[in-house]
Amino acid sequence: MELSTEEGKRLIDQIAALKVPVFVLTGGDPLKRPDLFDLIRHACTVGVRVSLTPSATPLLTKDRVVRLKNAGLARLAISMDGACAETHDSFRGMPGSFARTLDAVRWANDIGLPVQINTTFSRRNIAEIDEMVALLEGLNITLWSVFFLVPTGRGKLNDLLNADEFEHAFATIYALSKIAGFDIKTTEAQHYRRYLLQQRVAERKAGAGVPATPEKTADAIGRAPRGLNDGKGFVFISHTGDVFPSGFLPLSAGNVRQQALASIYRTAPLFVSLRDTSMLEGKCGACEFKEICGGSRARAYALTGNPNGEEPCCSYVPKGYVPPLPTLKQASTLHVLQGR
Numbered sequence: 412m413e414l415s416t417e418e419g420k421r422l423i424d425q426i427a428a429l430k431v432p433v434f435v436l437t438g439g440d441p442l443k444r445p446d447l448f449d450l451i452r453h454a455c456t457v458g459v460r461v462s463l464t465p466s467a468t469p470l471l472t473k474d475r476v477v478r479l480k481n482a483g484l485a486r487l488a489i490s491m492d493g494a495c496a497e498t499h500d501s502f503r504g505m506p507g508s509f510a511r512t513l514d515a516v517r518w519a520n521d522i523g524l525p526v527q528i529n530t531t532f533s534r535r536n537i538a539e540i541d542e543m544v545a546l547l548e549g550l551n552i553t554l555w556s557v558f559f560l561v562p563t564g565r566g567k568l569n570d571l572l573n574a575d576e577f578e579h580a581f582a583t584i585y586a587l588s589k590i591a592g593f594d595i596k597t598t599e600a601q602h603y604r605r606y607l608l609q610q611r612v613a614e615r616k617a618g619a620g621v622p623a624t625p626e627k628t629a630d631a632i633g634r635a636p637r638g639l640n641d642g643k644g645f646v647f648i649s650h651t652g653d654v655f656p657s658g659f660l661p662l663s664a665g666n667v668r669q670q671a672l673a674s675i676y677r678t679a680p681l682f683v684s685l686r687d688t689s690m691l692e693g694k695c696g697a698c699e700f701k702e703i704c705g706g707s708r709a710r711a712y713a714l715t716g717n718p719n720g721e722e723p724c725c726s727y728v729p730k731g732y733v734p735p736l737p738t739l740k741q742a743s744t745l746h747v748l749q750g751r
């Protein structure tokens with residue numbers, strides 16, 4: 412059922428027409444596709460910048476990294492979910508993955524291929540955030556992309572950080588962003604933008620001025636200038652062509668085998684509703700930061716079944732907002748996550 416090579420190329424042509432800043436080939440493991448190099452070459456030919464997130468398995472070799480660069484890959488994005496082999500390998504379920512990840516960073520550095528590190532924080536590794544920062548400072552990377560867990564199964568709910576833990580992680584990331592030689596971006600932590608604004612206002616009031624935080628990205632992919640969210644400046648297309656607002660929000664709005672990608676993105680009711688901040692519910696709907704934040708739509712869906720529901724892991728309470736009385740089930744989950 413996977414998209415064929417020809418279907419993949421037709422999709423890439425549509426992506427080129429949308430003039431997106433970056434097209435990410437992810438998985439599973441994209442290295443398992445025998446036509447991977449052909450697809451990357453095609454994307455380059457039609458002017459699409461490609462990033463790749465391979466798994467750190469024996470398929471990821473120095474020779475393949477060189478071939479990826481020669482095919483035109485713009486950036487290698489690789490996961491590192493712990494500051495040591497023990498944490499990372501158990502998170503990934505693959506012994507040796509941490510060592511291979513470090514090898515891949517070095518191989519890419521050797522040939523001048525920009526490297527992005529993806530880290531997913533959860534209860535299982537958040538205690539290592541300072542060690543992660545120290546490790547990354549010693550590596551030659553372009554971007555640290557920090558993902559915050561969206562629980563998709565019952566078991567994962569226990570791994571989700573609560574609102575206070577999010578704020579603590581934001582403080583660490585913000586402090587690092589002032590001194591790091593690489594860019595940092597967050598995924599599924601839209602309220603980091605609210606945190607950033609609050610910090611800048613506080614610093615201005617304290618007379619510190621607004622710190623300059625220019626992009627350091629050297630490979631011209633850059634970052635979104637405004638608030639990305641699920642279905643808003645971002646789209647996830649599965650291996651079978653289903654189109655989702657993100658990889659963490661499992662509601663398909665259509666399939667590229669039946670409808671043009673641009674049409675799905677622009678007109679599907681799900682996408683239209685996700686971009687309409689007047690549809691936000693709960694405290695996100697009442698929040699003065701909703702245009703730049705809006706909360707994680709994927710996490711709201713995972714915990715409430717409503718993609719327009721409130722972000723469950725944000726400690727901010729909008730001015731004058733009086734929450735409705737929650738049901739007992741909602742109360743037990745939200746109170747734990749919001750640190751109440």
Ligand code: SF4
Nearest residue numbers: 695698704706722725
């Ligand atoms: S309440 Fe919602 S919109 Fe406001 S800062 Fe928190 S997550 Fe963002």
